[in-house]
Amino acid sequence: MLELADAVIVTTVDAAHATYVCAALDAGRDVIVEKPLTIDADGCAAIAAAAERSSGKLIVTFNYRYSPRNSAVRRLLQRGAIGEVTSVHFEWTLDTIHGADYFRRWHRDRVNSGGLLVHKSTHHFDLVNWWLGAAPEMVFAQTGLRFYGAENAGKRGLGERPERAHGAPGLGSDPFLLDISADERLKRLYLDAEHEDGYLRDQDVFGEGITIDDNMSVMVRYTNRAVMTYSLHAHAPWEGYRVAFNGTAGRLELDVVEREWTPVHAAIDPSAASKEHATGSSERLLLRPHWGGRRRRSRSRTARAATAAATACC
Numbered sequence: 001m002l003e004l005a006d007a008v009i010v011t012t013v014d015a016a017h018a019t020y021v022c023a024a025l026d027a028g029r030d031v032i033v034e035k036p037l038t039i040d041a042d043g044c045a046a047i048a049a050a051a052e053r054s055s056g057k058l059i060v061t062f063n064y065r066y067s068p069r070n071s072a073v074r075r076l077l078q079r080g081a082i083g084e085v086t087s088v089h090f091e092w093t094l095d096t097i098h099g100a101d102y103f104r105r106w107h108r109d110r111v112n113s114g115g116l117l118v119h120k121s122t123h124h125f126d127l128v129n130w131w132l133g134a135a136p137e138m139v140f141a142q143t144g145l146r147f148y149g150a151e152n153a154g155k156r157g158l159g160e161r162p163e164r165a166h167g168a169p170g171l172g173s174d175p176f177l178l179d180i181s182a183d184e185r186l187k188r189l190y191l192d193a194e195h196e197d198g199y200l201r202d203q204d205v206f207g208e209g210i211t212i213d214d215n216m217s218v219m220v221r222y223t224n225r226a227v228m229t230y231s232l233h234a235h236a237p238w239e240g241y242r243v244a245f246n247g248t249a250g251r252l253e254l255d256v257v258e259r260e261w262t263p264v265h266a267a268i269d270p271s272a273a274s275k276e277h278a279t280g281s282s283e284r285l286l287l288r289p290h291w292g293g294r295r296r297r298s299r300s301r302t303a304r305a306a307t308a309a310a311t312a313c314c
Contacts, residue, residue: 005029013106014113018043025054032059036122039114062126069283073243073254074131081287083249085132088228092124092241095262099214099234100176103148103205104165110211117141117216121232124241128230131245134222143213147235153206165202166191175264178202237262240281250289257282 008024010017010033018038024031025047037060038044051058064070077085094102102120107113129135146152153161162168165177172179180186180202190201203209214234221227239259245252260280287295 007032010034014039014119015111018046021047021058022050025050025056025058028055030057030059032061034061035126036060036114036118039112039118062123062130064123064127065130069254069256069285070127070131072285073245073252076252076287077131077245078133081250082245082247082252082289085224085226085245085247087226087246088128088132088243090124090128090228090230090241090243092121092230092232093236093239094120094232094234095236095239095259096175097259097262098239099236100148100205101178102212102234103210103214104178104203105201106199108203108210108212113212115143115212116214116232116234117143117218121216121218121230124230124232128220128228132222132224132226134224134226136220137223138221139218140220141216141218143216145210145213145215147214148205149210150206150208158206161204161206163207164200164204168204176205250287250292253284253286253288255282255284255286 007030008020010020010024010031012020014036017033017036021031021033021038038047047058065074076082093099102108102113102116107116107119113119125136150161162170162177165171165179166181168174168177171177178201180191186201190199194200216232218230219227220230238257238261240255240257242256243254258281260282285297289295
């Protein structure tokens with residue numbers, strides 16, 4: 001069938017990316033693959049070799065670069081607004097709606113996803129590579145499973161937990177039990193299709209079998225000598241990120257609140273949780289040059305500011 005295609009789009013479980021990317025490249029086809037490219041070094045090596053011998057082009061869908069606020073950061077850094085960047089601090093928090101969902105799905109098994117540093121943080125690492133125009137040359141990471149999983153539930157005295165949410169006694173009141181029958185799209189995609197492959201979309205986040213981590217810290221040195229401290233936290237009470245760049249001529253800060261707090265009904269109700277922007281979300285881009293006052297542009301969705309925060313900054 002590949003001879004009939006101009007391009008192949010790969011959107012499988014992460015662990016299968018390398019297999020399909022290599023097959024498509026070896027057939028001489030262009031390939032568009034969802035992030036992450038793959039989950040391990042062997043997959044990276046296989047894809048790199050296939051790309052070298054293929055006439056096809058390979059694109060990874062790092063779409064987060066195109067957010068106006070992230071593009072504004074790149075423009076400011078490129079024009080030297082803070083001089084040469086010496087260090088970066090990047091903190092990303094996933095709340096107990098979004099963060100918890102990785103521990104219900106196939107992502108919870110490292111064999112499938114490579115863990116959140118691969119599946120989720122790859123977006124963030126790509127942003128920093130792009131912002132700095134540099135590549136990492138030394139990386140050190142520490143991770144741990146401190147909130148989700150059966151062992152942590154036991155330590156906190158949560159008691160006996162169901163294997164899954166559907167049919168569980170606490171469904172409708174326990175904020176960590178997702179009712180996939182309450183959302184027609186999720187019901188049709190998953191609940192009604194369970195007989196096909198046995199996949200459970202609503203596994204308990206405090207159950208057995210979780211092999212990924214929920215707290216991650218990384219230190220990176222780049223080819224331009226800039227260093228970064230990075231953290232990802234998957235059980236926060238709010239969702240968003242903070243990134244700060246220190247440079248030889250000042251400092252640039254971007255603060256983004258994507259969901260200010262996580263109401264219980266949103267954690268239980270899939271239709272409420274699916275809203276991209278909750279009340280109270282905001283973004284602020286702040287330039288602090290040496291020997292000068294700060295320059296700030298911000299946007300609050302609730303206030304409905306007239307212009308995007310990032311595009312008009314400074």
